[in-house]
Amino acid sequence: MTQTATGKLPTQTDQHDLAAENRALRARMAYLLEQAERNHSIMTRHQAFDLEIVGASNFPELIGTIFRVLPVISELDSVTLTLIDEDADIRTVMLKLDVVFEDFPDLIFVETLDELGFDLGRRNAYSPTPKPQLGMFDRQRHAEPFPNAPAGLQSVALVPLLRNKRIIGSLNLGSCDPTRFTPSLGTDFIEHMASIIAICLENVISNEMLKYIGLTDSLTGVYNRRYIDRRLLEEIARARRQQYPISFMYIDIDHFKRVNDTVGHGGGDEVLREVAGRIKNELRTSDALARFGGEEFVVLLIDANLESAAFVAERIRASVAGSMIALSLELQLSVTVSIGVACLEVGTAEGEPDAIARALIERADDLLYYAKEHGRNRVVSTRED
Numbered sequence: 481m482t483q484t485a486t487g488k489l490p491t492q493t494d495q496h497d498l499a500a501e502n503r504a505l506r507a508r509m510a511y512l513l514e515q516a517e518r519n520h521s522i523m524t525r526h527q528a529f530d531l532e533i534v535g536a537s538n539f540p541e542l543i544g545t546i547f548r549v550l551p552v553i554s555e556l557d558s559v560t561l562t563l564i565d566e567d568a569d570i571r572t573v574m575l576k577l578d579v580v581f582e583d584f585p586d587l588i589f590v591e592t593l594d595e596l597g598f599d600l601g602r603r604n605a606y607s608p609t610p611k612p613q614l615g616m617f618d619r620q621r622h623a624e625p626f627p628n629a630p631a632g633l634q635s636v637a638l639v640p641l642l643r644n645k646r647i648i649g650s651l652n653l654g655s656c657d658p659t660r661f662t663p664s665l666g667t668d669f670i671e672h673m674a675s676i677i678a679i680c681l682e683n684v685i686s687n688e689m690l691k692y693i694g695l696t697d698s699l700t701g702v703y704n705r706r707y708i709d710r711r712l713l714e715e716i717a718r719a720r721r722q723q724y725p726i727s728f729m730y731i732d733i734d735h736f737k738r739v740n741d742t743v744g745h746g747g748g749d750e751v752l753r754e755v756a757g758r759i760k761n762e763l764r765t766s767d768a769l770a771r772f773g774g775e776e777f778v779v780l781l782i783d784a785n786l787e788s789a790a791f792v793a794e795r796i797r798a799s800v801a802g803s804m805i806a807l808s809l810e811l812q813l814s815v816t817v818s819i820g821v822a823c824l825e826v827g828t829a830e831g832e833p834d835a836i837a838r839a840l841i842e843r844a845d846d847l848l849y850y851a852k853e854h855g856r857n858r859v860v861s862t863r864e865d
């Protein structure tokens with residue numbers, strides 16, 4: 481029979497106490513085991529999440545994963561993301577790369593650090609790390625980070641996204657449980673999560689910027705030849721599948737050598753920028769404008785037959801010729817363009833997309849040459865000879 485610590489045989493009361501203590505210990509153990517299992521499951525889910533966001537290859541994929549997965553694995557009722565985008569560079573580049581911001585209503589852009597709603601005192605973007613702010617949800621105070629707050633949101637955590645001590649935005653977490661985010665709660669876990677998200681964001685944003693730079697003409701800001709070559713192949717395949725025509729314009733500024741000779745290379749660059757702007761104004765957002773090099777531009781028009789493409793080309797010609805271009809140094813200059821227009825009609829795109837693209841470009845180039853030979857400042861979409 482069991483003896484007590486004093487060596488005496490246990491009484492019935494002692495035994496009763498021991499059994500109760502035993503039951504309590506077992507219950508405590510079961511609770512701790514349950515907690516450990518729960519924590520393990522949370523850790524596993526978060527590790528899978530980390531792997532998924534680290535593997536995201538572009539901005540929409542990363543943002544989409546954060547908004548889709550994080551509320552589920554962290555049992556949150558709202559997750560939003562605020563990014564500082566001072567000169568709207570991120571938005572401009574993403575738009576150019578066809579990111580549809582309407583798909584991400586919980587992605588918020590602000591111009592300045594102050595708009596993040598952190599209590600930063602006299603900090604600036606490079607000051608030592610600010611801490612997450614946890615507390616009760618206040619519809620007015622948190623209107624900016626939670627623009628679509630669900631009914632019943634009770635507590636929130638605004639977690640700074642930091643890269644090299646610089647705040648790039650904030651990850652905003654919301655719960656309908658009032659005890660979920662209280663000021664006394666430890667923040668190591670959410671800070672760790674935010675730091676991984678911040679690295680992924682910065683990485684994906686700089687990749688997208690590089691992609692954009694690689695596809696853009698730095699002088700005029702329109703696409704470059706590499707972009708159009710690639711896009712043309714995609715569009716030929718799509719037009720073939722969906723049975724619509726696409727058209728291609730080759731645009732060349734007339735006597736551009738004379739422009740350079742008259743106003744210098746810098747003035748010539750200004751003319752190139754203005755002409756690019758005037759062409760762009762005549763296009764739909766689905767059309768793509770690129771500078772092919774020198775004083776040559778091309779336009780790819782989606783779902784446009786020869787007649788409508790020639791109509792747009794005529795508008796472009798008229799817009800360039802219609803008013804003088806004002807240069808800095810108070811100079812004004814008249815320029816004109818010649819345009820060749822070719823179309824890939826429905827049912828004519830047989831063979832390899834590569835060969836079709838080449839033939840389309842060559843036809844537009846040939847018609848441009850014809851326009852030059854027949855007086856310039858004109859649009860040619862069919863040859864009369």
Ligand SMILES: Nc1nc2c(ncn2[C@@H]2O[C@H](COP(=O)(O)OP(=O)(O)OP(=O)(O)O)[C@@H](O)[C@H]2O)c(=O)[nH]1
Pocket residue numbers: 699732733734735736737738740744745746747748749752773774775852856
């Ligand atoms: N300012 C500026 N000039 C450029 C640039 N790239 C090419 N050029 C100039 O564009 C001019 C093209 O001249 P040409 O190909 O002879 O043709 P053009 O004078 O436009 O004559 P047509 O096309 O026959 O009407 C050359 O003087 C080039 O130096 C550029 O990026 N900036």
